[in-house]
Amino acid sequence: EYGELHVDGRLDDLINIDAHKVLPNDVEQHILNIMNVKECIVLKIQVNNKETIGCLYVSDEKITTTQKKALSSVLMEYETPKIYIKVDTLPRTKNGKISRVDAHKLISQVINTYP
Numbered sequence: 001e002y003g004e005l006h007v008d009g010r011l012d013d014l015i016n017i018d019a020h021k022v023l024p025n026d027v028e029q030h031i032l033n034i035m036n037v038k039e040c041i042v043l044k045i046q047v048n049n050k051e052t053i054g055c056l057y058v059s060d061e062k063i064t065t066t067q068k069k070a071l072s073s074v075l076m077e078y079e080t081p082k083i084y085i086k087v088d089t090l091p092r093t094k095n096g097k098i099s100r101v102d103a104h105k106l107i108s109q110v111i112n113t114y115p
Helices: 022-034 065-072 100-113
Strands: 015-017 020-022 041-049 050-058 082-088
Touching: 015 041, 015 050, 015 100, 020 022, 020 082, 022 050, 022 065, 022 100, 050 100
Parallel strands: 050 082
Antiparallel strands: 015 020, 041 050
16 A cells, blocks of 8 residues: 555565565465465575475475465465475574575475486
8 A cells, every 4th residue: 555565574585586576484374374284484496497486394294286276376376386395394593493594405405306
């Protein structure tokens, strides 16, 4: 209404995909609300020289196609993760927060091991 942008989370976590701004906290909150995951983190990743969104998540089950469709119904296409990787735990800092730096290293290692 007033032309203001309210950012939930850290501004330096903001992801730019094809000139679109993606707020990771918003995407993560939608994933937690829609999918049966305990915790997750979304990051900008490179796949075949193209930037996109990837998601590391902790859950007892794999994310289903139905859940992905439900998520894509509330997020813009550029906000929706293209790759989901199930992990036992997310990397943490000494303070117990999720480490975006270590999570990015982890997701990059997994992606680079695919043929």
